[in-house]
Amino acid sequence: MFTGTLKVLRRILFTAGVSILLPVAAWAEGVQPGTNMFSPSSKPAGEISSLAILILSICLGIFLVVGGMLAVAVVKYRKRKNDDGSEPTQVFGSLQIELAWTVIPILIVVVMFLASARLIFAVQDAPKPKESVAITVVGHQFWWEVRYPKYGIVTANEIHVPVDEATYFKLLSADVVHSFWVPELAGKTDCIPNHVNTTWILPTRTGLYKGQCSQFCGAEHAKMLLRVYVQTPAQFKAWVKNQQKPAVEDPAVAAGKEVFMHNACIDCHTIRGTAASGRYGPNLTHLASRATIGAGAALNTPANLREWIKDPSHFKPGVLMPAMHLDNKQLNEVTAYLETLH
Ligand code: HEC
């Protein structure tokens, strides 16, 4: 009998350990700077975070009451040596008890429902200010296309927005369902093929905020990261101005440009101002101004860029860009060319 109890105890400890350690590990993983959903830096993330804390507190209260009563019952009424083995008195049909455990949970659920519904509608129906930035984000397997229609900019994976000004996102998908999520700025919104979703942010602090596709969309879903740079209006204007320029033409890297233009690169990538006008992959007009390549799969250093072009699956095993089988000389030349595209 004693070993049986030990077995049960071990199981309880294991389950409790896993259910506590997993969230703690997830939390520790989540608190790398720029991804902590409990440290909002924008509307509506702030309101969503407060609601989450309210709901979590209610649940914690329920857990303590139920767990506390359970613990008292288990300890106080446990089997003892001198028990005669008879059943305890059974209680049936107590109106008070039945009412209490029906009405109280209903009230709790109603409170949580009303609080959530109110916030959902407040976020969806928030009046659109006259001045706002409009961005179209298209989810692709496994990267983000980012368009600023008003400014004529197309970029990828890295979004720049001004601080203290509303930005409206139109969310689309080129293939499967993705989900746009930057925890410190706003809640998750799905990108659905043939359907337009919208969301908005109003960031209150400058800085870099990281996001992630949060809908499983295929092999490289985990490497579909997003970076949102919230900048001062002056920095944002300067960024826009640079992105609007056509690609840099540097005669020193003509050989690399030649390699790019004479390979299938141009069927999948656009470099504005050149013959390359493919739209299957990211726009490379200002590739060198981005901090990462492959939707955050690698830092945008010359060595990584060369390795990426040689074989992108080195960084992203299920990637939809093929290895282009360039020789070393071509690799060096095309890398040098892409490095000039600031
Ligand atoms: C069949 C289409 C295709 C061809 C051909 C192709 N690419 Fe790509 N490329 C892609 C796709 C798709 C991505 C995005 C991959 C991802 O992040 O998941 C990409 C990503 C890139 C990136 C990273 C861009 C970023 O901002 O993350 C670079 C650089 C690049 N390609 C260069 C090249 C070069 C150079 C060639 C020619 C030697 C080439 N590509 C040929 C489809 C293609």
Ligand SMILES: [Cu+2]
């Ligand atoms: Cu995705």
